[in-house]
Amino acid sequence: MTTPEARLDALGIELPAPMVPVANYVPYVITGNMLFVSGQVSATPNGRITGRLGEDMELSAGQHAARQCGINLIAQCKAAVGDLSRIKRVVKLGGFVNAAGDFTDIPQVINGCSDLMVEVFGDAGKHARSAVACPVLPLGVAVEVDGVFEIEG
Structure with a gap:
Protein backbone atom coordinates (compact mmCIF):
# COMPACT_ATOMS: atom_id res chain seq x y z
CA MET A 1 0.00 0.00 0.00
CA THR A 2 1.36 3.40 -0.99
CA THR A 3 1.50 6.21 1.54
CA PRO A 4 0.15 9.70 0.88
CA GLU A 5 3.73 11.02 1.07
CA ALA A 6 4.82 8.52 -1.61
CA ARG A 7 1.89 9.57 -3.81
CA LEU A 8 2.90 13.23 -3.40
CA ASP A 9 6.45 12.30 -4.47
CA ALA A 10 5.13 10.38 -7.48
CA LEU A 11 3.07 13.43 -8.46
CA GLY A 12 6.15 15.63 -8.14
CA ILE A 13 4.55 17.69 -5.36
CA GLU A 14 6.73 19.17 -2.64
CA LEU A 15 4.64 20.53 0.19
CA PRO A 16 5.30 24.18 1.00
CA ALA A 17 5.68 25.53 4.50
CA PRO A 18 2.16 25.85 5.94
CA MET A 19 0.66 29.29 5.45
CA VAL A 20 0.39 31.46 8.53
CA PRO A 21 -2.97 33.05 9.40
CA VAL A 22 -3.56 36.59 8.11
CA ALA A 23 -6.11 37.46 10.84
CA ASN A 24 -7.30 36.31 14.27
CA TYR A 25 -7.67 32.55 13.76
CA VAL A 26 -5.57 29.38 13.90
CA PRO A 27 -4.61 27.32 10.84
CA TYR A 28 -6.24 24.16 12.17
CA VAL A 29 -8.07 22.69 15.15
CA ILE A 30 -8.06 19.07 16.28
CA THR A 31 -10.97 17.90 18.40
CA GLY A 32 -11.43 14.21 19.06
CA ASN A 33 -10.60 12.40 15.83
CA MET A 34 -11.44 15.36 13.60
CA LEU A 35 -9.07 17.87 12.03
CA PHE A 36 -10.58 21.15 10.82
CA VAL A 37 -8.31 23.13 8.51
CA SER A 38 -8.99 26.83 7.98
CA GLY A 39 -9.47 28.10 4.46
CA GLN A 40 -6.35 27.83 2.34
CA VAL A 41 -6.00 30.28 -0.50
CA SER A 42 -4.55 29.86 -3.97
CA ALA A 43 -1.00 30.85 -3.11
CA THR A 44 2.35 29.33 -3.96
CA PRO A 45 5.72 29.99 -2.32
CA ASN A 46 6.26 32.47 -5.19
CA GLY A 47 3.05 34.45 -4.67
CA ARG A 48 -0.72 34.41 -4.85
CA ILE A 49 -2.80 33.13 -7.76
CA THR A 50 -5.26 35.97 -8.28
CA GLY A 51 -8.06 36.65 -10.74
CA ARG A 52 -11.76 36.28 -11.30
CA LEU A 53 -13.14 33.26 -13.13
CA GLY A 54 -15.18 34.20 -16.15
CA GLU A 55 -13.59 37.64 -16.27
CA ASP A 56 -9.79 37.48 -16.51
CA MET A 57 -9.23 33.81 -15.69
CA GLU A 58 -10.09 30.63 -17.63
CA LEU A 59 -11.47 27.40 -16.14
CA SER A 60 -8.14 25.53 -16.39
CA ALA A 61 -6.35 28.32 -14.48
CA GLY A 62 -9.07 28.17 -11.81
CA GLN A 63 -8.61 24.41 -11.50
CA HIS A 64 -4.87 24.96 -11.09
CA ALA A 65 -5.60 27.53 -8.36
CA ALA A 66 -7.92 25.06 -6.59
CA VAL A 91 -14.62 14.21 5.11
CA LYS A 92 -15.63 17.53 3.52
CA LEU A 93 -14.23 20.38 1.47
CA GLY A 94 -15.73 23.85 1.23
CA GLY A 95 -14.73 25.64 -1.95
CA PHE A 96 -15.05 29.36 -2.71
CA VAL A 97 -14.39 30.74 -6.18
CA ASN A 98 -13.82 34.40 -7.05
CA ALA A 99 -16.14 34.51 -10.07
CA ALA A 100 -17.98 36.88 -12.35
CA GLY A 101 -21.76 36.86 -11.91
CA ASP A 102 -22.40 34.80 -15.05
CA PHE A 103 -19.68 32.18 -14.43
CA THR A 104 -21.38 28.89 -13.57
CA ASP A 105 -18.59 26.27 -13.70
CA ILE A 106 -17.91 26.61 -9.98
CA PRO A 107 -17.97 22.82 -9.30
CA GLN A 108 -15.50 22.18 -12.13
CA VAL A 109 -13.08 24.73 -10.63
CA ILE A 110 -13.16 23.05 -7.20
CA ASN A 111 -12.55 19.69 -8.90
CA GLY A 112 -8.92 20.85 -9.04
CA CYS A 113 -8.76 20.36 -5.26
CA SER A 114 -11.10 17.35 -5.09
CA ASP A 115 -9.15 15.44 -7.73
CA LEU A 116 -5.91 16.04 -5.83
CA MET A 117 -7.40 14.65 -2.61
CA VAL A 118 -8.28 11.39 -4.40
CA GLU A 119 -4.84 11.26 -6.08
CA VAL A 120 -3.09 11.62 -2.72
CA PHE A 121 -5.42 9.73 -0.33
CA GLY A 122 -7.03 7.20 -2.71
CA ASP A 123 -10.58 6.17 -1.84
CA ALA A 124 -10.18 7.89 1.56
CA GLY A 125 -9.88 11.15 -0.42
CA LYS A 126 -13.47 10.95 -1.68
CA HIS A 127 -15.46 13.53 0.25
CA ALA A 128 -18.61 15.59 0.64
CA ARG A 129 -18.27 19.11 -0.72
CA SER A 130 -19.72 22.53 -1.27
CA ALA A 131 -18.65 24.90 -4.03
CA VAL A 132 -19.85 28.50 -4.18
CA ALA A 133 -19.01 31.67 -6.05
CA CYS A 134 -18.00 34.92 -4.35
CA PRO A 135 -17.55 38.39 -5.85
CA VAL A 136 -14.19 38.75 -4.07
CA LEU A 137 -11.95 36.64 -1.85
CA PRO A 138 -9.29 37.58 0.72
CA LEU A 139 -6.08 39.01 -0.74
CA GLY A 140 -7.68 38.99 -4.21
CA VAL A 141 -7.09 35.26 -4.63
CA ALA A 142 -8.96 33.19 -7.19
CA VAL A 143 -9.91 30.26 -4.92
CA GLU A 144 -10.10 29.36 -1.23
CA VAL A 145 -10.83 25.89 0.18
CA ASP A 146 -11.26 24.68 3.76
CA GLY A 147 -11.38 21.06 4.86
CA VAL A 148 -12.50 18.58 7.48
CA PHE A 149 -10.46 15.39 7.92
CA GLU A 150 -10.90 12.29 10.07
CA ILE A 151 -7.65 11.28 11.76
CA GLU A 152 -6.39 8.25 13.62
CA GLY A 153 -6.14 8.79 17.34
Missing part, protein backbone atom coordinates in the same frame (compact mmCIF):
# COMPACT_ATOMS: atom_id res chain seq x y z
CA ARG A 67 -5.26 22.36 -6.81
CA GLN A 68 -2.84 24.75 -5.12
CA CYS A 69 -5.39 25.23 -2.34
CA GLY A 70 -5.39 21.45 -1.97
CA ILE A 71 -1.62 21.37 -1.71
CA ASN A 72 -1.82 24.03 1.00
CA LEU A 73 -4.54 22.03 2.82
CA ILE A 74 -2.31 18.95 2.79
CA ALA A 75 0.62 21.02 4.08
CA GLN A 76 -1.55 22.10 7.04
CA CYS A 77 -2.61 18.48 7.61
CA LYS A 78 1.04 17.42 7.73
CA ALA A 79 1.81 20.19 10.20
CA ALA A 80 -1.13 19.06 12.35
CA VAL A 81 -0.59 15.30 12.40
CA GLY A 82 2.96 14.71 11.13
CA ASP A 83 2.48 11.52 9.14
CA LEU A 84 -0.19 11.92 6.45
CA SER A 85 -1.02 8.22 6.84
CA ARG A 86 -2.87 9.33 9.99
CA ILE A 87 -5.52 10.90 7.73
CA LYS A 88 -8.24 8.24 7.66
CA ARG A 89 -10.66 10.21 5.48
CA VAL A 90 -11.14 13.52 3.74
Whole structure:
Protein backbone atom coordinates (compact mmCIF):
# COMPACT_ATOMS: atom_id res chain seq x y z
CA MET A 1 0.00 0.00 0.00
CA THR A 2 1.36 3.40 -0.99
CA THR A 3 1.50 6.21 1.54
CA PRO A 4 0.15 9.70 0.88
CA GLU A 5 3.73 11.02 1.07
CA ALA A 6 4.82 8.52 -1.61
CA ARG A 7 1.89 9.57 -3.81
CA LEU A 8 2.90 13.23 -3.40
CA ASP A 9 6.45 12.30 -4.47
CA ALA A 10 5.13 10.38 -7.48
CA LEU A 11 3.07 13.43 -8.46
CA GLY A 12 6.15 15.63 -8.14
CA ILE A 13 4.55 17.69 -5.36
CA GLU A 14 6.73 19.17 -2.64
CA LEU A 15 4.64 20.53 0.19
CA PRO A 16 5.30 24.18 1.00
CA ALA A 17 5.68 25.53 4.50
CA PRO A 18 2.16 25.85 5.94
CA MET A 19 0.66 29.29 5.45
CA VAL A 20 0.39 31.46 8.53
CA PRO A 21 -2.97 33.05 9.40
CA VAL A 22 -3.56 36.59 8.11
CA ALA A 23 -6.11 37.46 10.84
CA ASN A 24 -7.30 36.31 14.27
CA TYR A 25 -7.67 32.55 13.76
CA VAL A 26 -5.57 29.38 13.90
CA PRO A 27 -4.61 27.32 10.84
CA TYR A 28 -6.24 24.16 12.17
CA VAL A 29 -8.07 22.69 15.15
CA ILE A 30 -8.06 19.07 16.28
CA THR A 31 -10.97 17.90 18.40
CA GLY A 32 -11.43 14.21 19.06
CA ASN A 33 -10.60 12.40 15.83
CA MET A 34 -11.44 15.36 13.60
CA LEU A 35 -9.07 17.87 12.03
CA PHE A 36 -10.58 21.15 10.82
CA VAL A 37 -8.31 23.13 8.51
CA SER A 38 -8.99 26.83 7.98
CA GLY A 39 -9.47 28.10 4.46
CA GLN A 40 -6.35 27.83 2.34
CA VAL A 41 -6.00 30.28 -0.50
CA SER A 42 -4.55 29.86 -3.97
CA ALA A 43 -1.00 30.85 -3.11
CA THR A 44 2.35 29.33 -3.96
CA PRO A 45 5.72 29.99 -2.32
CA ASN A 46 6.26 32.47 -5.19
CA GLY A 47 3.05 34.45 -4.67
CA ARG A 48 -0.72 34.41 -4.85
CA ILE A 49 -2.80 33.13 -7.76
CA THR A 50 -5.26 35.97 -8.28
CA GLY A 51 -8.06 36.65 -10.74
CA ARG A 52 -11.76 36.28 -11.30
CA LEU A 53 -13.14 33.26 -13.13
CA GLY A 54 -15.18 34.20 -16.15
CA GLU A 55 -13.59 37.64 -16.27
CA ASP A 56 -9.79 37.48 -16.51
CA MET A 57 -9.23 33.81 -15.69
CA GLU A 58 -10.09 30.63 -17.63
CA LEU A 59 -11.47 27.40 -16.14
CA SER A 60 -8.14 25.53 -16.39
CA ALA A 61 -6.35 28.32 -14.48
CA GLY A 62 -9.07 28.17 -11.81
CA GLN A 63 -8.61 24.41 -11.50
CA HIS A 64 -4.87 24.96 -11.09
CA ALA A 65 -5.60 27.53 -8.36
CA ALA A 66 -7.92 25.06 -6.59
CA ARG A 67 -5.26 22.36 -6.81
CA GLN A 68 -2.84 24.75 -5.12
CA CYS A 69 -5.39 25.23 -2.34
CA GLY A 70 -5.39 21.45 -1.97
CA ILE A 71 -1.62 21.37 -1.71
CA ASN A 72 -1.82 24.03 1.00
CA LEU A 73 -4.54 22.03 2.82
CA ILE A 74 -2.31 18.95 2.79
CA ALA A 75 0.62 21.02 4.08
CA GLN A 76 -1.55 22.10 7.04
CA CYS A 77 -2.61 18.48 7.61
CA LYS A 78 1.04 17.42 7.73
CA ALA A 79 1.81 20.19 10.20
CA ALA A 80 -1.13 19.06 12.35
CA VAL A 81 -0.59 15.30 12.40
CA GLY A 82 2.96 14.71 11.13
CA ASP A 83 2.48 11.52 9.14
CA LEU A 84 -0.19 11.92 6.45
CA SER A 85 -1.02 8.22 6.84
CA ARG A 86 -2.87 9.33 9.99
CA ILE A 87 -5.52 10.90 7.73
CA LYS A 88 -8.24 8.24 7.66
CA ARG A 89 -10.66 10.21 5.48
CA VAL A 90 -11.14 13.52 3.74
CA VAL A 91 -14.62 14.21 5.11
CA LYS A 92 -15.63 17.53 3.52
CA LEU A 93 -14.23 20.38 1.47
CA GLY A 94 -15.73 23.85 1.23
CA GLY A 95 -14.73 25.64 -1.95
CA PHE A 96 -15.05 29.36 -2.71
CA VAL A 97 -14.39 30.74 -6.18
CA ASN A 98 -13.82 34.40 -7.05
CA ALA A 99 -16.14 34.51 -10.07
CA ALA A 100 -17.98 36.88 -12.35
CA GLY A 101 -21.76 36.86 -11.91
CA ASP A 102 -22.40 34.80 -15.05
CA PHE A 103 -19.68 32.18 -14.43
CA THR A 104 -21.38 28.89 -13.57
CA ASP A 105 -18.59 26.27 -13.70
CA ILE A 106 -17.91 26.61 -9.98
CA PRO A 107 -17.97 22.82 -9.30
CA GLN A 108 -15.50 22.18 -12.13
CA VAL A 109 -13.08 24.73 -10.63
CA ILE A 110 -13.16 23.05 -7.20
CA ASN A 111 -12.55 19.69 -8.90
CA GLY A 112 -8.92 20.85 -9.04
CA CYS A 113 -8.76 20.36 -5.26
CA SER A 114 -11.10 17.35 -5.09
CA ASP A 115 -9.15 15.44 -7.73
CA LEU A 116 -5.91 16.04 -5.83
CA MET A 117 -7.40 14.65 -2.61
CA VAL A 118 -8.28 11.39 -4.40
CA GLU A 119 -4.84 11.26 -6.08
CA VAL A 120 -3.09 11.62 -2.72
CA PHE A 121 -5.42 9.73 -0.33
CA GLY A 122 -7.03 7.20 -2.71
CA ASP A 123 -10.58 6.17 -1.84
CA ALA A 124 -10.18 7.89 1.56
CA GLY A 125 -9.88 11.15 -0.42
CA LYS A 126 -13.47 10.95 -1.68
CA HIS A 127 -15.46 13.53 0.25
CA ALA A 128 -18.61 15.59 0.64
CA ARG A 129 -18.27 19.11 -0.72
CA SER A 130 -19.72 22.53 -1.27
CA ALA A 131 -18.65 24.90 -4.03
CA VAL A 132 -19.85 28.50 -4.18
CA ALA A 133 -19.01 31.67 -6.05
CA CYS A 134 -18.00 34.92 -4.35
CA PRO A 135 -17.55 38.39 -5.85
CA VAL A 136 -14.19 38.75 -4.07
CA LEU A 137 -11.95 36.64 -1.85
CA PRO A 138 -9.29 37.58 0.72
CA LEU A 139 -6.08 39.01 -0.74
CA GLY A 140 -7.68 38.99 -4.21
CA VAL A 141 -7.09 35.26 -4.63
CA ALA A 142 -8.96 33.19 -7.19
CA VAL A 143 -9.91 30.26 -4.92
CA GLU A 144 -10.10 29.36 -1.23
CA VAL A 145 -10.83 25.89 0.18
CA ASP A 146 -11.26 24.68 3.76
CA GLY A 147 -11.38 21.06 4.86
CA VAL A 148 -12.50 18.58 7.48
CA PHE A 149 -10.46 15.39 7.92
CA GLU A 150 -10.90 12.29 10.07
CA ILE A 151 -7.65 11.28 11.76
CA GLU A 152 -6.39 8.25 13.62
CA GLY A 153 -6.14 8.79 17.34
